[in-house]
Amino acid sequence: MSEETTSRRASRIQGDREAHQTNENSRPGFPDFVRGMDAEALYFFLALYRTGTLPRAAAQLGISLSSANRLLAKLRAYWDEPLFERNGFLMQPTAAARRRYDRVLSLMYTLEDLRRDDRIDPATLSRTVRAACYDNAFALCIASIFADFRARMPRVRLQAVQADEHLFDHLREDLLDLVFFARQGLHTDIHSMPLLMTAYVCLVRRGHPLVEKAAQGPLAREELEPYDQVLINAQPDRYRSPNSPGNGWFNPKNPEKIALVTPFFLAASLALESTDCYAVVPEATARLAVDERRTAILPFTEDAPKLTIHLGWHERTHADPGAQLIRAQLKSLVEARFGRAAAEEKPKEAR
Numbered sequence: 001m002s003e004e005t006t007s008r009r010a011s012r013i014q015g016d017r018e019a020h021q022t023n024e025n026s027r028p029g030f031p032d033f034v035r036g037m038d039a040e041a042l043y044f045f046l047a048l049y050r051t052g053t054l055p056r057a058a059a060q061l062g063i064s065l066s067s068a069n070r071l072l073a074k075l076r077a078y079w080d081e082p083l084f085e086r087n088g089f090l091m092q093p094t095a096a097a098r099r100r101y102d103r104v105l106s107l108m109y110t111l112e113d114l115r116r117d118d119r120i121d122p123a124t125l126s127r128t129v130r131a132a133c134y135d136n137a138f139a140l141c142i143a144s145i146f147a148d149f150r151a152r153m154p155r156v157r158l159q160a161v162q163a164d165e166h167l168f169d170h171l172r173e174d175l176l177d178l179v180f181f182a183r184q185g186l187h188t189d190i191h192s193m194p195l196l197m198t199a200y201v202c203l204v205r206r207g208h209p210l211v212e213k214a215a216q217g218p219l220a221r222e223e224l225e226p227y228d229q230v231l232i233n234a235q236p237d238r239y240r241s242p243n244s245p246g247n248g249w250f251n252p253k254n255p256e257k258i259a260l261v262t263p264f265f266l267a268a269s270l271a272l273e274s275t276d277c278y279a280v281v282p283e284a285t286a287r288l289a290v291d292e293r294r295t296a297i298l299p300f301t302e303d304a305p306k307l308t309i310h311l312g313w314h315e316r317t318h319a320d321p322g323a324q325l326i327r328a329q330l331k332s333l334v335e336a337r338f339g340r341a342a343a344e345e346k347p348k349e350a351r
Contacts, residue, residue, distance in 0.1 A: 037078045039111055044071040045083075049101055050174065052090045077263035096098050102173065102304055102316045109320045120325050126155040132163040132170065136265035137309050138287040139179055144288060145333040152329055159260055171314050177323070178330075179312045192312040193327075194341035195334045199283040199306050200245050202298040205272050214298040221304070225252060227261035230271050230279040246305040250280040269295045282307045284338055308341055 031088060047057040048068075058068040070250060071078065076083055079100070093101070107243040114119070138160055142149075149156075163179065170176045186192060202219055204210050204227075213223055221258050229252055231244050244251055252258060262268060266289045268279040286297045311330065317323040335341075 001092065013338065020074050020159075021302045027032040031238045033200065036074065038074075039069045039080075039108070041074045043108060044068065045075055045097075046074065046101070046108060048084060048091060049093050049097060052092070054091060056337060063200050105174070105316055106320075109317075109322065113321055120323060121151045121323055122329060124155065125153060125322055125325060126284070127326065128178050130159045130161070130175070131178040131180065132167045134163050134263070134265065134268075136282060137163075137180035139266060139288055140282075140284055141301060141309060141330065141334050142154050142309075143157045145330070145337055147328060148333050148336075152333075153326065156326060166338065168312070171312065172206075174314070174316070177313065177317060179309055180331055181233070181312055182307055186312065189315040190312050191315065191318050192310045193331065194308050195311050195331060196284065196309045196338050197306055197341040198282045198338070200300060200304055201283045201286050202278075202300065203269050203272055203279045203281055203286060204296050204298065205275065206294055206296055208276060208278070210295065210298060214296075218301045220301050221250065223252075224250070224278060228257050228277045229277075230254075230260045230262065230268050230277050231258045232263050232265055232268055232279060232281065233263055245282075245307070251304050267288075 019136070044057060044061060044063075047060050048054065051057045051060060054072070055065060058065050061068075063071075072084070079096065081096040082253045083097045084093055086092075086238075110332070131142070142158065144159055147156075163178075164183070166186070167176065167179045167181065171179055172187075173191065181192075182194070202210065202214075202224070210219065210230055213219060229250075231251065233244055246337065259275075262271070262272055264283050268281060269286075269290050271277065272279060283299075287292050290297060309329060313323065313327065
């Protein structure tokens with residue numbers, strides 16, 4: 001066989017090999033990005049990220065510890081990353097896990113929506129909503145509408161915790177789904193809408209000298225000066241002071257006139273009985289919680305600031321249809337109970 005013939009034969013064999021490899025690669029099949037992964041493993045990823053331990057994640061999902069370990073191994077193999085590192089009893093997410101968390105959560109919401117028709121039925125939506133609020137926001141925006149909310153969305157469970165200075169950080173870290181707050185100046189990844197707007201009022205015991213003054217017209221701030229104040233520090237925050245109603249607008253000029261500082265709106269009136277102290281609270285809270293047989297509710301002049309309670313949420317749930325529906329139901333029920341809050345209103349209170 002000539003050298004030229006041998007060369008042509010070798011070229012043909014090599015061509016056949018390349019064509020065969022091309023055919024192998026182009027055969028129908030699953031793409032690499034779906035191989036070795038399933039929705040259950042991704043949902044477990046969210047549970048472990050949130051709970052911080054394998055036993056808690058397993059208990060939350062109703063699976064055995066061995067199953068939890070297998071799911072974690074599947075996740076690590078799929079991404080070729082450790083994802084979580086042990087620190088004592090905790091499994092702390094790595095940077096790789098934190099980068100993926102929001103996208104996995106969004107994917108789970110999408111899968112949830114695919115199980116439904118185009119329109120989500122409030123009666124069948126199943127979700128746990130974690131919210132942070134102060135006691136007056138809980139009373140006004142959750143407790144007072146809870147029966148109606150439950151009737152509309154019977155499978156949505158609410159978990160309300162006491163708000164503190166970290167509520168927005170917890171929202172970003174997905175430790176919370178919603179926050180109720182009374183100030184603005186938010187980061188761009190936090191969305192908000194006004195739920196309720198109300199004036200502030202002065203609370204005093206029945207028979208207090210300010211009751212007679214208020215009978216002649218709304219109270220001016222200066223008329224409070226002779227009396228000691230029960231100051232409600234509604235938003236404890238070491239970076240912002242004062243945090244009392246109206247951002248300190250009602251505070252006495254002499255700080256020694258502050259007799260008691262408390263974070264509790266609803267119980268403040270109990271400290272006024274048998275004293276000449278006064279407290280400043282939102283009118284909607286007062287009308288809901290105060291026994292007017294023992295405590296007088298006195299109005300302030302028009303120049304006094306007002307309170308707007310906002311509902312806030314993170315960018316990750318902004319476009320989620322289920323979360324949108326829950327927020328819309330809350331807003332609708334609060335508006336039906338207390339009236340619509342003006343979205344463009346700019347009260348004197350700094351936010």
